[in-house]
Amino acid sequence: MEILLAIFILFIRLLYKFVWNSPDRIGRRGEKEVERILSKLPDSHYKVLNDVLIKIDGTSVQIDHIVISTYGIFVIETKNYSGWIIGKEMSREWTQCIYDFRHTFYNPIKQNHGHVSVLRSILGLSTDFFVPIVVFTDRAELKITSQSTVIYANELLETIKRYNTQILFDLETLLNKINSRIISDENARLLHKISVQNKVQRQENLRNSRLDEGKCPDCGNDLMVYHGKYGVFIGCCGYPYCQYSRNL
Numbered sequence: 635m636e637i638l639l640a641i642f643i644l645f646i647r648l649l650y651k652f653v654w655n656s657p658d659r660i661g662r663r664g665e666k667e668v669e670r671i672l673s674k675l676p677d678s679h680y681k682v683l684n685d686v687l688i689k690i691d692g693t694s695v696q697i698d699h700i701v702i703s704t705y706g707i708f709v710i711e712t713k714n715y716s717g718w719i720i721g722k723e724m725s726r727e728w729t730q731c732i733y734d735f736r737h738t739f740y741n742p743i744k745q746n747h748g749h750v751s752v753l754r755s756i757l758g759l760s761t762d763f764f765v766p767i768v769v770f771t772d773r774a775e776l777k778i779t780s781q782s783t784v785i786y787a788n789e790l791l792e793t794i795k796r797y798n799t800q801i802l803f804d805l806e807t808l809l810n811k812i813n814s815r816i817i818s819d820e821n822a823r824l825l826h827k828i829s830v831q832n833k834v835q836r837q838e839n840l841r842n843s844r845l846d847e848g849k850c851p852d853c854g855n856d857l858m859v860y861h862g863k864y865g866v867f868i869g870c871c872g873y874p875y876c877q878y879s880r881n882l
């Protein structure tokens with residue numbers, strides 16, 4: 635009986651780890667939290683689109699949230715990571731640190747710039763009309779050096795409301811242009827998810843093989859030893875164009 639109970643508890647723990655606590659699920663919970671916050675914006679002035687999958691040039695791009703208003707188009711990337719989040723505006727990757735655990739992820743500022751480019755080409759608007767925002771839930775402690783807007787979820791509404799100059803007028807046309815590109819078919823959404831996972835895996839493989847050859851994982855150039863203000867570190871010889879570095 636005790637063995638059965640132990641197996642049952644183990645099963646529940648594994649279920650919790652791999653299903654409820656999978657990165658995908660954690661990410662979705664963060665998006666849901668931001669979705670709830672954005673729903674507080676008055677519908678008369680702000681049109682909110684959540685978890686948008688857009689087709690463009692034979693491929694697809696997922697954008698967490700788009701808020702269309704007369705004050706601009708807010709393009710929001712949500713991250714639901716815990717621990718310290720360390721990163722710089724221009725670095726390719728940021729790092730999540732929880733005690734000794736380190737996990738790197740693609741710089742969400744760059745990721746969100748990609749989303750803005752997609753929307754610019756669909757809507758035919760310049761960057762002046764867009765406000766890219768990266769939002770972290772309060773599970774994170776941000777250690778970010780950046781001029782771009784990287785905020786906590788509880789700062790999101792006041793950040794959006796700070797923009798109060800009318801610069802866009804025909805919201806309906808903008809909304810229709812985006813809606814005409816949205817993929818809502820569940821199978822297509824699943825295919826998109828698989829293709830993103832494959833792409834991430836391919837990039838990871840490429841980075842690992844570069845590291846194995848002693849090259850910069852970001853760009854494939856040689857690595858060098860640098861003597862900086864805070865000690866000796868390894869960096870890319872392509873600096874400042876490539877900002878890869880790691881401590882020795």
Ligand SMILES: [Zn+2]
Pocket residue numbers: 850851852853854855870871872876877878
């Ligand atoms: Zn490099």
